[in-house]
Amino acid sequence: MKIERRDFIKGALGGLALTLSGTQFTFAKPAAFNGGSFPVNVFIPDNYRPPYRDAGYAAQLTRATLEVLQRHYSQKKMPVWDRRFGEVDMEKRIRNIVYWLMIAVRQSERIYPVDPAFIMAMIMKESYFYEFAVSSSLAAGICQFVQPTAQEYGMLCAGTLAEHGRAPYRSTQFAGSVGEYYKIRRDRKKYRRNHRPAKRFSLEEALEIIQRDTAGRYSKDAREHLDYLKALRKFDERRRRARDDFRQYLRENAAGRDIFDRRDLQFILGFDERFTYKKPVLGMVKMIARSLKAREGNVLAAAIGFNAGLSSTRAAGRYQPYGKIPAIEQSTTYLSHVLVNHFEICQKL
Numbered sequence: 001m002k003i004e005r006r007d008f009i010k011g012a013l014g015g016l017a018l019t020l021s022g023t024q025f026t027f028a029k030p031a032a033f034n035g036g037s038f039p040v041n042v043f044i045p046d047n048y049r050p051p052y053r054d055a056g057y058a059a060q061l062t063r064a065t066l067e068v069l070q071r072h073y074s075q076k077k078m079p080v081w082d083r084r085f086g087e088v089d090m091e092k093r094i095r096n097i098v099y100w101l102m103i104a105v106r107q108s109e110r111i112y113p114v115d116p117a118f119i120m121a122m123i124m125k126e127s128y129f130y131e132f133a134v135s136s137s138l139a140a141g142i143c144q145f146v147q148p149t150a151q152e153y154g155m156l157c158a159g160t161l162a163e164h165g166r167a168p169y170r171s172t173q174f175a176g177s178v179g180e181y182y183k184i185r186r187d188r189k190k191y192r193r194n195h196r197p198a199k200r201f202s203l204e205e206a207l208e209i210i211q212r213d214t215a216g217r218y219s220k221d222a223r224e225h226l227d228y229l230k231a232l233r234k235f236d237e238r239r240r241r242a243r244d245d246f247r248q249y250l251r252e253n254a255a256g257r258d259i260f261d262r263r264d265l266q267f268i269l270g271f272d273e274r275f276t277y278k279k280p281v282l283g284m285v286k287m288i289a290r291s292l293k294a295r296e297g298n299v300l301a302a303a304i305g306f307n308a309g310l311s312s313t314r315a316a317g318r319y320q321p322y323g324k325i326p327a328i329e330q331s332t333t334y335l336s337h338v339l340v341n342h343f344e345i346c347q348k349l
Contacts, residue, residue: 064348121341141274153283
């Protein structure tokens with residue numbers, strides 16, 4: 001039994017045996033995607049060789065990521081964590097994430113080669129490596145997978161097993177809220193598709209009607225539009241309630257847990273695997289590899305695809321194979337932050 005438990009922990013976390021203490025580093029230049037040295041290159045060719053084969057690269061990437069975090073958050077609190085760099089054992093976390101990242105990059109190379117440093121830059125933006133991060137859209141873990149995508153990549157998610165609604169889990173009355181949340185989203189989408197009024201009013205149109213004193217002509221259309229908006233608000237209120245209930249369920253069951261503790265890890269693995277490292281990292285890298293293949297190696301489109309869905313990067317004409325950056329403020333902010341993270345990590349490498 002002792003051997004089984006030891007193997008269990010090793011397989012679940014991985015990399016705990018790796019250590020940086022006393023290690024001497026020889027820092028290499030970041031691997032060039034195209035074999036040359038260009039200041040800007042947003043495409044990864046299919047013959048790129050990820051540096052997971054390079055001796056010492058995992059330790060270098062770990063150290064580079066830690067140095068970026070230390071540089072910016074020694075005196076102020078890290079996003080998501082709400083704590084300073086020195087108040088969290090980030091080395092233990094980054095080391096284990098990089099361990100699984102190297103395995104994931106090797107496994108996904110047959111789909112498309114992936115830059116490990118870019119994945120670290122994305123995870124930094126997604127969660128700042130906080131394993132119990134939960135977003136307002138119910139994305140969870142270091143890679144911020146929502147439930148449907150996480151299940152597609154083989155992850156157990158909270159609220160999907162009957163036992164999740166019983167002790168020893170907490171706030172079990174909210175265990176089914178995630179199903180309700182996604183059902184309300186589907187129902188809202190269906191309602192919009194089937195009940196969208198023929199005539200809808202922009203603010204400018206409404207002001208013109210008021211100015212011309214012709215409101216009576218539009219009373220029926222206005223009533224239909226207002227009823228439609230009222231119904232959408234009701235959907236939104238119900239969705240927010242279900243979301244908030246399920247976030248409380250997730251947070252209460254994660255509260256005080258430590259995935260580096262054997263018992264807590266066993267609990268988390270039976271509750272929500274998005275809060276661990278192995279499957280989320282393997283899933284994220286595989287998803288990025290698929291997106292890179294679909295977008296001819298366009299790193300920008302692949303990153304946006306992870307954040308907002310690959311369909312949002314569809315392009316037309318000669319640009320169709322490569323995709324595009326959609327005009328969505330949240331996506332462009334996300335991408336700009338990932339690029340800065342990647343640049344700073346590569347500087348430290």
